[in-house]
Amino acid sequence: MDLRNLTIDAARSAVAKGKISATALAESFYAKIESDDPKIGAYLMLSKQRALAKAAAVDALVEKGEKLPPLAGVPVGIKDVMVTKGVRTTAGSKILGNYIPPYDCTAVSRLEAAGAVVLGKLNCDEFAMGSSNENSAWKPVHNPRDLTRVPGGSSGGSAAAVAADMAVTTLGSDTGGSIRQPASFCGVVGLKPTYGRVSRYGLIAFASSLDHIGPFAKTAKDAAIMLRTIAGRDPMDSTSADLPVPDYVAELDKPVKGLKVGVAKEYFGEGLEPETRSAIEGAIQKLASLGCEIVEVSLPHTKYAIPAYYLVATAEASSNLARFDGVRYGHRAQGARTLADMYRCSRDEGFGPEAKRRIMLGTYALSAGYYDAYYLKAQRVRTLLTRDFENAFKRVDVIVGPTSPTPAFKLGEKVDDPLAMYLADIYTVTANLAGIPGISIPAGQSKEKLPIGMQIFGKHFDEGTILRVAHAYEQAV
Amino acid sequence: MKVTEKDVTYVADLANLELTEQERGRMVRDLNSILGHVDSLSELDTSNVPPMAQVSDRFGLDDSKQGSERFAYASREDVHEGLRKSLPHDVALVNAPDSDGTFFKVPKVIER
Numbered sequence: 001m002d003l004r005n006l007t008i009d010a011a012r013s014a015v016a017k018g019k020i021s022a023t024a025l026a027e028s029f030y031a032k033i034e035s036d037d038p039k040i041g042a043y044l045m046l047s048k049q050r051a052l053a054k055a056a057a058v059d060a061l062v063e064k065g066e067k068l069p070p071l072a073g074v075p076v077g078i079k080d081v082m083v084t085k086g087v088r089t090t091a092g093s094k095i096l097g098n099y100i101p102p103y104d105c106t107a108v109s110r111l112e113a114a115g116a117v118v119l120g121k122l123n124c125d126e127f128a129m130g131s132s133n134e135n136s137a138w139k140p141v142h143n144p145r146d147l148t149r150v151p152g153g154s155s156g157g158s159a160a161a162v163a164a165d166m167a168v169t170t171l172g173s174d175t176g177g178s179i180r181q182p183a184s185f186c187g188v189v190g191l192k193p194t195y196g197r198v199s200r201y202g203l204i205a206f207a208s209s210l211d212h213i214g215p216f217a218k219t220a221k222d223a224a225i226m227l228r229t230i231a232g233r234d235p236m237d238s239t240s241a242d243l244p245v246p247d248y249v250a251e252l253d254k255p256v257k258g259l260k261v262g263v264a265k266e267y268f269g270e271g272l273e274p275e276t277r278s279a280i281e282g283a284i285q286k287l288a289s290l291g292c293e294i295v296e297v298s299l300p301h302t303k304y305a306i307p308a309y310y311l312v313a314t315a316e317a318s319s320n321l322a323r324f325d326g327v328r329y330g331h332r333a334q335g336a337r338t339l340a341d342m343y344r345c346s347r348d349e350g351f352g353p354e355a356k357r358r359i360m361l362g363t364y365a366l367s368a369g370y371y372d373a374y375y376l377k378a379q380r381v382r383t384l385l386t387r388d389f390e391n392a393f394k395r396v397d398v399i400v401g402p403t404s405p406t407p408a409f410k411l412g413e414k415v416d417d418p419l420a421m422y423l424a425d426i427y428t429v430t431a432n433l434a435g436i437p438g439i440s441i442p443a444g445q446s447k448e449k450l451p452i453g454m455q456i457f458g459k460h461f462d463e464g465t466i467l468r469v470a471h472a473y474e475q476a477v
Numbered sequence: 478m479k480v481t482e483k484d485v486t487y488v489a490d491l492a493n494l495e496l497t498e499q500e501r502g503r504m505v506r507d508l509n510s511i512l513g514h515v516d517s518l519s520e521l522d523t524s525n526v527p528p529m530a531q532v533s534d535r536f537g538l539d540d541s542k543q544g545s546e547r548f549a550y551a552s553r554e555d556v557h558e559g560l561r562k563s564l565p566h567d568v569a570l571v572n573a574p575d576s577d578g579t580f581f582k583v584p585k586v587i588e589r
Contacts, residue, residue, distance in 0.1 A: 098572070099572055100571065100572060102564055102568045102569070102571065102572075103564075195531075195532045195533065196532075196533055209530060209531040209532070233550075235553065235560055236560060236561075238548075238551040238552070239531070239533055239551070241533070242550035242551075301521075303517070304517060304518055304521060306514070307514055307515040307516075307517055307518050308518065310511065310515065311515060318492060322492075322493070325493070326574055327573070327574075327581050327583055328569075328572065328573055328581055329572035329573065329574075330572070330574075331574075332574035332575065336584055337584060337585070338584055338585055338586075339583050339584050339585065339586045340493075341584070342583065342584050343493045344493055344494060344495045345495065347493055347494055347495075348494060348495045348496065348497075351494075353500075353503075356494060356496070356500070356504075357504065357507055357508075359492050359494065360485070360488055360489065360492060360494070360504055360508060361508060361511060361512075363488050363491050363492040364480070364484070364488045364508065367488060367491060374515065376528055377518050377519075377523060378518065379528035379529050379530060380521075380523035380526040380527070380528050380529070381518055381521060381523060381526075382528070382529040383526050383527055383528065383529040384521070384523070384526060386529060386532070386535065390535075418507050418510070418511065419507075419510045419511055419514055422511070422514075434532065435532030435533075435535070460532075460535070
């Protein structure tokens with residue numbers, strides 16, 4: 001079976017019609033992973049036993065002629081920050097190198113309940129902290145479109161697996177752009193839903209008020225199917241919203257004519273590479289030709305987003321990562337004589353440089369004498385950034401712009417300059433601070449044939465509209 | 478330079494990190510570079526802007542309700558084994574670096 005361009009519906013229907021068994025489909029994906037992944041590095045762990053048991057269960061349903069669930073037999077991959085019962089989960093960190101979770105993340109259980117076959121766990125930056133996947137404690141991921149370049153981060157493995165046809169669709173997490181930026185670098189679709197739309201239960205926490213789970217897919221329709229499957233209230237996550245889940249797939253074919261599409265001038269300023277600018281301007285023209293009304297809007301506080309974000313995110317991270325102490329799970333240093341020494345040595349040995357940097361920055365921002373100047377100040381600026389969107393969305397239905405100021409950069413290019421790496425997130429962190437949904441879709445390529453991504457922001461809980469615009473654009477090009 | 482080596486040692490202590498000599502030097506450099514960028518926030522007058530710790534109270538809720546009433550859906554009755562059973566002992570201890578089958582074991586807590 002040709003795995004290129006294989007969508008959820010195509011895979012499911014091939015299984016349903018008996019063209020291929022779910023087991024054979026999973027095996028062909030494993031064969032593809034075995035042949036291609038050594039040069040890409042997307043997978044950290046394969047869960048063959050679990051996948052083949054699930055595939056066999058789907059095959060049994062097919063045999064009996066029973067009604068198949070919406071993801072029946074569809075091979076998926078899961079970012080290694082989501083826990084999977086009995087399948088090693090490391091969050092890309094040495095400190096969780098041997099961690100075998102005793103329970104499943106809600107989003108993963110929901111995919112499996114819908115018939116999906118979980119192929120394995122995908123590489124990522126340590127604790128989802130990074131924009132290039134080079135902070136993985138295990139190995140870097142190479143961008144399938146150009147192996148000398150990064151796939152983006154932190155969900156680099158999730159993006160690369162879809163781009164290289166090593167999964168039909170995958171789950172990632174997005175705390176400051178970690179779904180959208182790698183989607184844009186690898187030329188696939190990546191959706192960060194509204195905060196509270198998808199349960200975070202079983203997502204290893206980085207920054208709890210900014211963390212989101214969302215899908216990577218080949219098409220907007222597949223992203224809609226994935227979101228419909230994983231969204232909705234979960235009593236295990238008290239921040240998951242108690243709101244009905246619309247049928248996102250049914251919304252795709254509603255017309256986009258007459259929709260008001262905002263363009264924020266702050267997203268086209270200094271630092272935006274000319275090729276990316278012209279690709280996005282071209283995509284906006286295309287939306288205009290589909291009958292969308294293009295409206296200029298302003299998000300005046302955008303330049304303060306990165307500093308506000310890196311204070312809030314690191315403060316929350318320093319608190320969340322305090323749990324890794326070598327007592328209940330994870331790495332414990334040998335030979336420590338006292339409890340305090342054991343904590344320190346375990347954390348020193350277990351955490352990589354970026355995790356330590358963020359723990360330090362966050363602890364500093366929360367420490368006595370600096371709390372007001374840094375953490376509290378950043379929280380106030382977060383209000384201003386959120387108001388920017390609330391004001392803009394009084395006038396428009398969606399806002400579009402570039403996902404990243406540049407296409408994928410070279411491996412090693414920014415590893416020694418953390419600030420330069422942070423600035424790569426300039427167009428994505430705002431959606432996390434404000435909790436609004438955002439999607440990145442392929443919108444052309446550079447002269448060097450590197451994918452360029454267009455980002456579409458929507459109002460809170462209005463994933464339906466951004467998916468609809470994404471779908472309309474995809475159909476038109 | 479805002480952050481000195483002494484600050485780094487103090488903050489590492491708060492964060493239960495030790496850091497090598499080399500790591501500390503690098504941390505001084507990196508924190509100063511990042512905090513230099515962060516300083517732009519002081520251009521903004523935020524004296525009348527409320528802080529925002531999370532986004533859930535800004536949307537998707539019944540606006541006629543106030544305070545904790547708005548989040549009533551997020552609470553549940555406090556019942557024994559409410560949402561799921563606690564993990565059995567053997568499962569809870571399976572990832573422990575050291576245990577005696579009943580408790581997690583750690584090095585001495587108090588030095589005599």
